[in-house]
Amino acid sequence: MSQHVSANAQYRRIVYMICLIGALGGLLFGLDQGFIANSLATIDKVYGLTTEQGEHYSAVLAWGGILGALLSGLFARFLGRKKVLVLAGFLFTLLSLISSLLPPLGILTACRFGLGFAVGIASFTVPLYLSETAPTSIRGGMATLFQLMITIGIFLIAVTNVAIAKVLGHFEISLSLMFGVIVLFAAIMFLGSLFLPESPRWLMLKGREVEARKVLARVRESQEVIEEEVSEIKESIRVNQGSGAAMLSKGYFWKILVVGVVLQMFQQLVGIxxxxxxxPTIFGYAGMTGIIALLAIPTVNMLFTFPAIKWIDKWGRKKLLYMGATVMMISMFAAGFAFLSIAHSAPGAISKTVLLLSAVVYIFGFACSWGPVAWVICAEVFPLKGREIGMTVTTMINWTFAGVVMANALSFMKANGNASIFFVFGGFCILSMIFLKFFVPETKGVSLEHIEANLENGVPLRDLGKVDGQSQGQNINAGLAGTKA
Structure with a gap:
């Protein structure tokens, strides 16, 4: 008995370590994403940027992300998930190091584009790698590590940037050190990713069953579980013979692709x-420039992603998305009314408090729902053969709408009033709930192969995670056997 407990504990430690290293791509994502918030003023001082130039430098990360997402599917299929993570870590390290040397603005902007490219391939590959490597029972929680690492990265870079700027004061040295923080963590990811195992599903897809079994022996708790998973993967591959592009001829793939696209679109259009x-800029419009205004958002964003790791496999994906959309809707409307009040009178204590609390509650709603869950569902619902295509397209959509928000949010507020954009994002929260009800499935505790079998057999999209009273294994085999070529 004690030997079994010891072996089980060892297996879990290995699983968590592998997933943690794999999720470091999310940390770099967060470091680069959160870099702007508390460093833009320093960048403006060093490079003499106008408002438009600052907005362009901020948004170029997203345009690089789109290119990275476009190519990451090809990279992940032909190079493997692990090598793509190694590539991302290398690019993070090299480009952050060049940026820390404070090159001319053109080179600095090109480096940010390249960092966006690295973020794009990481945002595609990390959820895919984690969903294919983690055991089914903890797959949601482990995949949520990606979003948790993003929030930790945003928090770390916010704290270090504020501390560097406050302590040093010297703009050039401060900015160089701000980039240096990213170099440090990028090097950790790069070195750690060298020791990761390859995804067992990718190995099986390439006909390397012996290697896949070796990986599964490290990350599964028993030989029985390994045999069952190998059997399911084999059957899934047999049914989906041919290239991933062949999935484009299947109607069911287009249906689930639209679900993934709209899901990622809403993840950005709720305003995150x-x-x-x-x-910090928005709080500045309301006369709030203290340390709380600078650090409240990244702190809450990080802290409330931790519960999502537990909740996503306990409550399910869909319940969390409903809850998050409701909380974000209410807080966005409250923030809008706070700005309306500020617009008609000098910023008072009540309106400032409402605005700050609304922002904090909004971040809570996003961090434990749409932040991690949208990525997890997109990594789960696509058929094995079309997973790279599906993840590529949906990740590109996420980056496209992220860029649209980044490049236009402040301009929209100036043109239509500070309150306007909060009501727009609140409206998108309402639309997202309608979409959830009719099209998004619950995937908690269901194997990827079972979801795939239901999809191919024409089960309604919102019911893809249902087992219909049969054992999961029976349903998978029955579904796959009945799938039409």
Missing amino acids: NMMIYYA
Whole structure:
């Protein structure tokens, strides 16, 4: 008995360590994403940027992310998930190091584009790698590590940037050190990713069963579980013979692709990147420039992603998305009314408090729901053969709408009033709930192969995670056997 407990504990330690190293791509994502919020003023001082130039430098990360997402599917299929993570770590390290040397603005901007490219391939590959490597029972929680690492990265860079700027004061040295923080963590990811195992599903897809079994022996608790998973993967591959492009001829793939696209679209249109990138600027419009205004958003964003790791496998994906959309809707409307009050009178204590609390509650709602869950669902619902295509397209959509929000949020507020954009994002929260009800499935505790079988058999999209009273294994085999070529 004690030997079994010891072996089980060892297996879990290995699983968590592998997933943690894999999720470091999310940390670099967060460091680069959160870099702007509390460093833009320093960048403006060093490079003499106008408002438009600052907005362009902020948004170019997203345009690089789109290119990275476009190519990451090809990279992940032909190079493997592990090598793509190694590539991302290398790019993070090299480009952050060049940026820390404070090159001319053109080179600095090119480096940020390149960092966006690295973030793009990481935002595609990390959730995919974690969903394919983690055991089914903890797959949601482990995949949520990606979003948790993003929030930790945003928090770390906010704290270090504020501390560096406050302590040093010297703009050039401060900015160089701000980039240096990213170099340090990028090097950790790069070195750590060298020791990761390859995804067992990718190895099986390439016909390397012996290697896949070796990986599964490290990350599964029993031989019985390994045999069952190998059997399911084999059957899934057999049914989906041919290239991933062949999935484009299947109607069911287009249906689930639309679900993934709209899900990632809403993840950005609820307004998160406005809050992450421009919260200090927005609070400044209301006369709030203290340390709380600078650090409240990244701190809450990080702290409330921790519960999502537990809740996503306990409550389920869909319940969290409903809860998050409701909380974000209420807080966005409250923030809008706070700005309306400020517009008609001098910023008072009540309106400032309402605005700050609304922002904090909004971040809570996003951090434990749409932040991690949208990525997890997109990594789960696509068929094995079309997973790279599906993840590529949905990740590109996420970056496209992230760029749209980053490049236009402040301009929209100036043109239509500070309150306007909060009501727009609140409206998108309402639309997202309608979409959830009719099209998004619950995937908690269901194997990827079972979801795939239901999809191919024409089960309604919102019911893809249902087992219909049969054992999961029976349903998978029955579904796959009945799938039409």
